[in-house]
Amino acid sequence: MKIIEKIKTNKLIDNPTEIQKFCLHKLQSRPLPNFKSELWRLSNKSKFSEFLDYSVNEKEPKFDIPFSKNSQNTIRLIIGENRQINLIEENYSIEQLSEDKLDEYFKEQISYFDQNQNWSDLLNLSLSCTKNILGLKINGSKIPPIEIFSHASNNSLSAKTLVIILEKNCDIELLQVNLGKENSSLSQSTFFCIEENSSLNHGVVSYGEKRSNLLNSLNVIQHKNSEYNLGTLHFKFNYARFEICIKQSVGEAKTNIKSMQITKKDEQISTYTRIDFNGPDGFLDQINKSLADDKSHAIFEGSIIVPKIAQKTDASQLSRNLLLSNFAQIDTKPQLEIIADDVKCKHGATISQLNEEELFYMRTRGITLPEASKLQLSSYFQEIISFIPVSKDRWNLLDKLLNEN
Amino acid sequence: MVEENLVKDVVKEPYKYGFVTDIETEKIEKGLNEDIIRLISHKKEEPKYLLDFRLKAFKKWQKMEEPDWAGLGYKQIDYQDIIYYSAPKQKEKISSLDEVDPKLLETFDKLGIPLTEQKKLTNVAVDAVFDSVSIATTFREELAEHGVIFCSISEAVKNHSDLIEKYLGTVVPASDNYFAALNSAVFSDGSFVYIPKGVTCPMDLSSYFRINSGDSGQFERTLIIAEESSSVSYLEGCTAPMFDTNTLHAAVVELIALDDASIKYSTVQNWYAGDEEGVGGIFNFVTKRGKCLGKRSKISWSQVETGSAITWKYPSCILLGEESIGEFYSVALTNNLQKADTGTKMIHIGPKTKSTIVSKGISAGNSINSYRGLVKMGTKATGSRNYSQCDSMLIGDQASANTFPYIKSQQPNSEIEHEASTCRISEDQLFYLQSRGIEFEEAISMMVSGFCRDVFNQLPMEFAAEADKLLALKLEGSVG
Numbered sequence: 001m002k003i004i005e006k007i008k009t010n011k012l013i014d015n016p017t018e019i020q021k022f023c024l025h026k027l028q029s030r031p032l033p034n035f036k037s038e039l040w041r042l043s044n045k046s047k048f049s050e051f052l053d054y055s056v057n058e059k060e061p062k063f064d065i066p067f068s069k070n071s072q073n074t075i076r077l078i079i080g081e082n083r084q085i086n087l088i089e090e091n092y093s094i095e096q097l098s099e100d101k102l103d104e105y106f107k108e109q110i111s112y113f114d115q116n117q118n119w120s121d122l123l124n125l126s127l128s129c130t131k132n133i134l135g136l137k138i139n140g141s142k143i144p145p146i147e148i149f150s151h152a153s154n155n156s157l158s159a160k161t162l163v164i165i166l167e168k169n170c171d172i173e174l175l176q177v178n179l180g181k182e183n184s185s186l187s188q189s190t191f192f193c194i195e196e197n198s199s200l201n202h203g204v205v206s207y208g209e210k211r212s213n214l215l216n217s218l219n220v221i222q223h224k225n226s227e228y229n230l231g232t233l234h235f236k237f238n239y240a241r242f243e244i245c246i247k248q249s250v251g252e253a254k255t256n257i258k259s260m261q262i263t264k265k266d267e268q269i270s271t272y273t274r275i276d277f278n279g280p281d282g283f284l285d286q287i288n289k290s291l292a293d294d295k296s297h298a299i300f301e302g303s304i305i306v307p308k309i310a311q312k313t314d315a316s317q318l319s320r321n322l323l324l325s326n327f328a329q330i331d332t333k334p335q336l337e338i339i340a341d342d343v344k345c346k347h348g349a350t351i352s353q354l355n356e357e358e359l360f361y362m363r364t365r366g367i368t369l370p371e372a373s374k375l376q377l378s379s380y381f382q383e384i385i386s387f388i389p390v391s392k393d394r395w396n397l398l399d400k401l402l403n404e405n
Numbered sequence: 406m407v408e409e410n411l412v413k414d415v416v417k418e419p420y421k422y423g424f425v426t427d428i429e430t431e432k433i434e435k436g437l438n439e440d441i442i443r444l445i446s447h448k449k450e451e452p453k454y455l456l457d458f459r460l461k462a463f464k465k466w467q468k469m470e471e472p473d474w475a476g477l478g479y480k481q482i483d484y485q486d487i488i489y490y491s492a493p494k495q496k497e498k499i500s501s502l503d504e505v506d507p508k509l510l511e512t513f514d515k516l517g518i519p520l521t522e523q524k525k526l527t528n529v530a531v532d533a534v535f536d537s538v539s540i541a542t543t544f545r546e547e548l549a550e551h552g553v554i555f556c557s558i559s560e561a562v563k564n565h566s567d568l569i570e571k572y573l574g575t576v577v578p579a580s581d582n583y584f585a586a587l588n589s590a591v592f593s594d595g596s597f598v599y600i601p602k603g604v605t606c607p608m609d610l611s612s613y614f615r616i617n618s619g620d621s622g623q624f625e626r627t628l629i630i631a632e633e634s635s636s637v638s639y640l641e642g643c644t645a646p647m648f649d650t651n652t653l654h655a656a657v658v659e660l661i662a663l664d665d666a667s668i669k670y671s672t673v674q675n676w677y678a679g680d681e682e683g684v685g686g687i688f689n690f691v692t693k694r695g696k697c698l699g700k701r702s703k704i705s706w707s708q709v710e711t712g713s714a715i716t717w718k719y720p721s722c723i724l725l726g727e728e729s730i731g732e733f734y735s736v737a738l739t740n741n742l743q744k745a746d747t748g749t750k751m752i753h754i755g756p757k758t759k760s761t762i763v764s765k766g767i768s769a770g771n772s773i774n775s776y777r778g779l780v781k782m783g784t785k786a787t788g789s790r791n792y793s794q795c796d797s798m799l800i801g802d803q804a805s806a807n808t809f810p811y812i813k814s815q816q817p818n819s820e821i822e823h824e825a826s827t828c829r830i831s832e833d834q835l836f837y838l839q840s841r842g843i844e845f846e847e848a849i850s851m852m853v854s855g856f857c858r859d860v861f862n863q864l865p866m867e868f869a870a871e872a873d874k875l876l877a878l879k880l881e882g883s884v885g
Contacts, residue, residue, distance in 0.1 A: 308802055323817040326784060336808040338827050341799035346826040351782075351814040 023126035047239035057156035092140025124189035127159035152184035175390035180208025203388035231387035251279025263296030270299035277310035292328035462579035462589030488621035554599035561597035576659035595625035622653035631666035664699030676712035683742030686714025693720035697729030705732035721750035724758035739772030748778035753786035762793035768804035
């Protein structure tokens with residue numbers, strides 16, 4: 001594991017910033033996550049080593065945005081591209097956060113970090129150079145949809161960081177696209193702060209190529225009366241790990257999550273979510289879907305934490321899984337930790353294969369087996385895909401998935 | 406609130422089994438080492454294979470670390486400060502109940518356990534275990550007529566050594582976990598049941614475990630073997646006196662069901678739970694596991710857990726035989742500062758195996774009540790099914806209810822369904838019942854009983870009524 005060796009010998013990066021130094025120092029005391037802990041227990045160690053076996057390459061080749069035509073009325077940004085963003089229009093403004101502001105922001109964030117739980121963020125922030133950190137402050141209304149790209153480069157480990165502060169009374173749609181390359185690793189950490197009365201429709205689409213790896217972490221803080229809708233899709237990664245941590249800082253906020261991961265061949269993709277309700281009247285509706293085929297392994301672990309203060313919380317979590325091969329495996333662990341008594345919390349989990357009765361019904365109507373399976377899969381995918389915002393047509397996610405399955 | 410105070414008064418009802426029997430006991434010195442294990446084995450006149458089994462387990466235990474994943478945060482146990490063998494002094498061999506020390510009989514009488522002749526009419530055979538030894542087993546002759554062996558495990562070692570050697574440690578190996586290894590090294594007594602081929606046990610079998618001394622641990626071991634096409638229903642009850650110190654209870658229960666056999670194992674656990682400040686109480690670390698070895702075999706666990714300061718217990722089923730069935734029905738109630746981490750493991754290995762899990766957790770006071778369960782479908786478990794349902798009820802805003810279901814599947818041709826919910830005593834329902842003239846406590850008790858109905862329906866008659874009362878008693882005063 002090249003990266004770990006470099007962390008140990010303090011040779012990770014030249015001229016580190018203060019934040020990088022701080023994170024590096026934290027990592028040096030325990031360079032690897034605790035594989036005995038619930039958060040890392042199921043992670044495939046050899047695949048994880050593959051992730052860490054690339055060197056950091058700061059000189060990345062030029063990146064061409066996919067579907068560059070047809071994207072009027074969308075603000076498209078690439079993390080790592082040295083471009084000053086300062087959009088001040090009549091109704092809204094999108095400003096880039098200064099380095100000092102970002103420093104201040106990260107210092108506060110790091111003070112809450114747990115070495116094991118935020119290991120991916122610590123690694124990301126110690127690797128991510130100033131150029132690869134995109135910080136935005138968004139304000140106003142009628143903001144056009146935004147697409148933000150993070151991409152990996154062949155034979156190297158890239159680290160990209162995104163910070164978005166959504167000021168009060170804002171309403172935006174944002175699609176984040178993480179693209180893996182052949183033999184590459186991408187570490188992506190995202191930090192959102194959604195202030196009062198704001199709403200964010202957020203989509204995360206991550207797909208890789210042959211043997212690409214991804215460590216994707218998402219930290220969201222929701223203030224009073226905010227709404228956060230998240231639709232995610234992860235597929236085609238040798239190893240991918242998606243960590244979602246959402247805090248409703250004072251409760252009275254709404255969170256909807258629809259996430260999906262699709263694994264094939266010998267891939268391992270996992271999703272870990274942790275939702276903290278730090279105040280009363282919080283709402284959560286979460287569904288995670290997994291599909292595992294061939295010899296792959298899909299993992300979902302979600303925890304909902306409802307302390308005493310979070311009375312009248314209404315939370316539900318559902319994990320639905322399709323296991324399509326004799327050699328694939330699925331692990332799922334939806335969990336509830338509740339201290340408040342006046343709450344409505346429930347969770348459910350199912351693991352099965354395609355519904356035989358439905359298949360039979362369609363076949364009696366003259367639909368062939370492959371077509372019937374495709375129909376079933378498309379309805380399975382559609383629920384999640386329709387929740388991912390921003391120019392869904394352009395990305396043709398459903399076709400992409402159906403053609404591959 | 407008036408209602409709150411009323412409830413609190415009722416909850417303060419003392420633990421009625423907390424008395425100590427003043428009886429002369431034979432104890433060995435405190436501490437745990439190879440010599441102590443040899444001494445226990447010698448006292449029980451055990452064959453060499455059993456001593457070897459104990460010593461091997463002890464060696465493994467020494468290398469193991471006490472598990473902390475359940476996050477129970479209990480006071481560290483000093484394993485050298487425990488007496489590993491304590492027995493009431495009595496005549497060497499008891500041929501009839503008349504020879505049992507009357508004080509002991511009195512104790513079990515107080516506990517409502519039918520050991521004496523006049524109480525035998527209840528038609529339940531009882532094996533009563535007092536600290537480290539079995540005191541008496543009733544209805545032996547009647548059972549023997551059917552070929553059923555029901556005795557203490559020490560007797561079984563002497564009289565049915567072949568069965569013990571064949572099955573002991575096959576379901577829960579000595580190195581299974583920290584507490585199972587400890588038990589394998591120092592187990593003192595427990596019950597042994599053997600149901601021969603084709604026999605339906607004519608009566609319910611029952612074990613009653615009583616811890617009497619404050620400084621000794623109880624390490625019993627139960628082994629139940631149901632041969633082809635046999636069936637048995639086994640009940641287990643536990644109580645202990647009130648001490649300010651914590652007492653360790655680390656038991657192992659192994660069940661084996663062969664082709665078409667069925668075992669129903671019911672527990673009402675009412676160990677002393679400590680006082681309101683959390684002083685004293687039993688640390689209950691139990692490994693219970695059943696192996697459905699044969700085709701169409703069935704193992705059903707039902708439990709009502711109300712006692713113990715700490716409960717760490719996961720009765721499990723290994724479903725090996727084709728079409729075998731595993732069931733788990735549980736009610737766990739915690740109050741004051743009790744902590745319970747309990748659940749089950751259903752390991753589906755054979756094809757067409759089925760399992761059902763129904764778990765009801767009720768947490769009141771400042772207690773923590775967690776359900777932790779595993780459902781695993783192995784690669785050969787084609788056509789297998791699992792259904793799990795875990796409901797929690799929270800009473801008061803200081804109690805905590807957690808659910809940690811681990812679900813793993815490696816077989817596409819199997820189905821797993823899990824659902825969990827959390828609720829509280831609904832004020833509307835309470836109001837409705839009260840407006841119909843039902844007293845406050847009774848209304849609460851009715852609602853709790855309704856919440857637990859799915860599980861109580863699975864309990865044998867004797868236990869169901871007792872469990873209902875026990876729950877009402879334990880809960881009173883905790884609702885505001």
